[in-house]
Amino acid sequence: MATMTIARAINEGLRASLENDPKTLLMGEDIGELGGVYRVTDGLKKDFGALRVVDSPLAESGIIGTAIGLALRGYRPICEIQFDGFVFPGFNQITTQLAKLRTRSDGMLSAPVVIRIPYGGGIGSVEHHSESPEALFAHTAGLRIITPSNAQDAYWMIQQAVTCEDPVIVFEPKRRYWLKGEVDTSAPAGDPFAAHVLRSGTDATIVAYGPLVPVALAAAAAAEEDGRSVEVIDLRSISPIDFDTVTESVTRTGRLIVAHEAPTFGGIGGEIAARISERAFLSLEAPVIRVGGFHMPYPVARVEEQYLPDIDRILEALDRAFAY
Amino acid sequence: MNSSRLPAAEFEVEEVVRATHPVDPDRPEPGVTALQVLAPDGTMARGLSARIAGEQVDFSPYLAVDDADHLRSLYRDMFLIRRFDQESTALQRQGQLALWVPLTGQEAAQIGSGRALAPQDYAFPTYREHGVALTRGVELSEILRLFRGVTNGGWDPRERNFHLYTLVLAAQSLHAVGYAMGLQRDQLADPSLPPGASVAYFGDGASSEGDVHESMVFAASFNAPVVFFCQNNQWAISVPSSVQAKVPLAQRAEGYGFPGVRVDGNDVVAVEAVTRWALEHARSGRGPVLIEAYTYRMSAHTTADDPTKYRLSQDEQEWQPRDPLARLETYLRSAGLADDAFFDGLGAEAATMATDLRRAVLAMTSPDLADRFAAVYAEPHPLIQEELRFFQQYEAGFADEGKHA
Ligand SMILES: Cc1ncc(C[n+]2csc(CCOP(=O)(O)OP(=O)(O)O)c2C)c(N)n1
DSSP: OEEEEHHHHHHHHHHHHHHHOTTEEEEETTOSSSOOTTOTTTTHHHHHOTTTEEEOOSOHHHHHHHHHHHHHTTOEEEEEOSSGGGOGGGHHIIIIIITTHHHHTTTSOOOOOEEEEEEOSOSOOOTTSSOOOHHHHHTSTTOEEEOOOSHHHHHHHHHHHHHOSSOEEEEEEGGGTTOEEEEOSSSOOOOTTSOEEEEOOSSEEEEEOGGGHHHHHHHHHHHHHTTOOEEEEEOOEEESOOHHHHHHHHHHHOOEEEEEEEESTTSHHHHHHHHHHHHHGGGOSSOOEEEEEOSSSOOOGGGHHHHSOOHHHHHHHHHHHHTO | OOGGGSOGGGSOHHHHHHHHOOOOTTSSBTTBOOBOSBOTTSOBOSOOEEEETTEEEEOGGGOOTTOHHHHHHHHHHHHHHHHHHHHHHHHHHTTSSSOOOOOTTOHHHHHHHHHHOOTTOEEEOOSOOHHHHHHTTOOHHHHHHHHHTSOSOOSOHHHHTBOOOOOSTTHHHHHHHHHHHHHHHHHHHOTTSOOOOEEEEEETTGGGSHHHHHHHHHHHHTTOOEEEEEEEOSEETTEEHHHHOSSOGGGHHHHHTSOEEEEETTOHHHHHHHHHHHHHHIIIIIOOEEEEEEOOOOSOSSTTOOGGGTSOHHHHHHHGGGOHHHHHHHHHHHTTSOOHHHHHHHHHHHHHHHHHHHHHHHTOOOOOHHHHGGGSOSSOOHHHHHHHHHHHHHHHHHHHHHHHO
16 A cells, blocks of 8 residues: 555556556647646656657647547557646547547447546636536547546546546546545556445435545535434546446435536536436435536636535535425 | 728729639649649650759659559549449439539549558548548448448448548548557557558648648657648638638648648649659658649539539639540540540449449448447446437337237
């Protein structure tokens, strides 16, 4: 066991991927000498060279599009998008090309491209540096989307994304890059698309992912002081979603809160609420309640604390759920 | 908004006219000549050399002017693909295809460039490259599977080294560069591999898309073995190429730092030679090349298009004498390399091909939607499994109804 930050765990995971398969390579803006703006790829170019760790021209469509071509030639490119808000110049290549390659080739071709996107707010930055666009990608069939919330997952999930035959987008919770945790580098990893129950409870379930997992755990701890036993599920995979684990939990607890940073309208929380209403309607003591961002562009840094779901917002949602 | 207040005087009348009808076959653009060996009147030059990116290039070693069999086979390919185009247009008119994208007028650009490719090279087409497909050994009926609406693909790209058609303009230009970067790495890992290149096909309209720009930046930065092959057929649906580019497209290459060359796209011999040179340039590690094949879209953009709304029939008449097939036929006949028997034989071969094609199209059956679930992801996916189960049960419900009704 080693203790490391999430950023370090991803770095070690990338290193393992590069060591395990000579066909893997990293591509992105400033990922070489600088090691990425978050230093996640620190030292990798020095050890693997410029052909394996490619400082690309400044062009997101170019990064994703050439990665697709490399994948067609048998390579496994891992692309870094510098910030969430800058993935959109590459959106076309991701949604119309990467996601559809397998269907368009009637299953003959695979596109094992990985796209890493630091996402989410809480870092006090300027606009386009704090967004949560996961729902825009989850809506597209053909993509897989995962988001680790701790160092152990960060280390393993990136490696599993690389060996997956499908394209995988890894949304990395950037405000948690410096969160430390234990990493067992020898433990075989489980299913990266399965949700994990991080805390068990009997009265309500909170589903969260990525940056909000620590918030959900803290809210559950606070609720316990009020005598409420709250189960917390780390979703880990946004596409596909492990509805079985969520359904099983809600069938026992009867109440469900879904928390994410992205705006609630048209988001992942709505999808979970709808599915769980269908699957566990008779077990529900209250409607599924979503806690998330408002329907506005991500606000300026000075007010982002009010925008981001925090412990109190989740506790308020629990109060509402218990009031039914 | 009062449109009469727009400063109309800023536009020269001549400029406006030119923007609408830019086509002058004899003087494509001032100051730029398209490389040519086979003239519209059917005479053939014996050599070709030009200054490209400051370097004198002799294309003579790449010219097939003395190989009669080869010239006849180039003609055959152009003839068959034109007949294929006619048959597909007819099939669309008869409701057998959802849409057809004709290539008439562009046979030389496609057959010439396609025949220049080596087996290990890999081509990335847009959606009109039926001639290139022919040269890569794609069954022509396979192309029609897309337009029949039974698949979005149609052939195994790896078997033919010819990628699937792409309807999002320019997207494939980046895939070609990425593929070339892969070829480059393979070569470094195993120098005994035959060097290969990829070719990105796109149109004059698509050249305005960011992806073409980004692909050229990437190609130049990494010295990727890729040839950009732009078929400038003068029109992007109804918009003339003068709206896409203010300088001849071939000249853009200079700004990216690699050679650009304009070739007469209706001269199959020159196109083949120039493409052979460009591919060798790329494969030998000297980096990318842009070829602009200057041609003309004789037919409509697609069967859904109406060119009478935007272009003059006079333009079409002016381009008629530049027909890529007619000029090679004239040459073959006048040089005594082909006679009536040859051309009659080709006609018969094409007629049989058309009959077979029609039969193949009519025999194409619709896929089962249930099977489409299997082609979305490579690995098992719970949502797909759940929705497939639902779909099958739902469909089965109708089957029961039918039985008991
Ligand atoms: C990204 C994108 N935008 C718009 C279209 C619609 N469209 C289809 S063909 C076409 C014109 C293309 O012209 P050009 O690139 O010159 O190729 P050509 O069809 O003349 O061979 C347009 C606008 C498209 N297919 N893709």
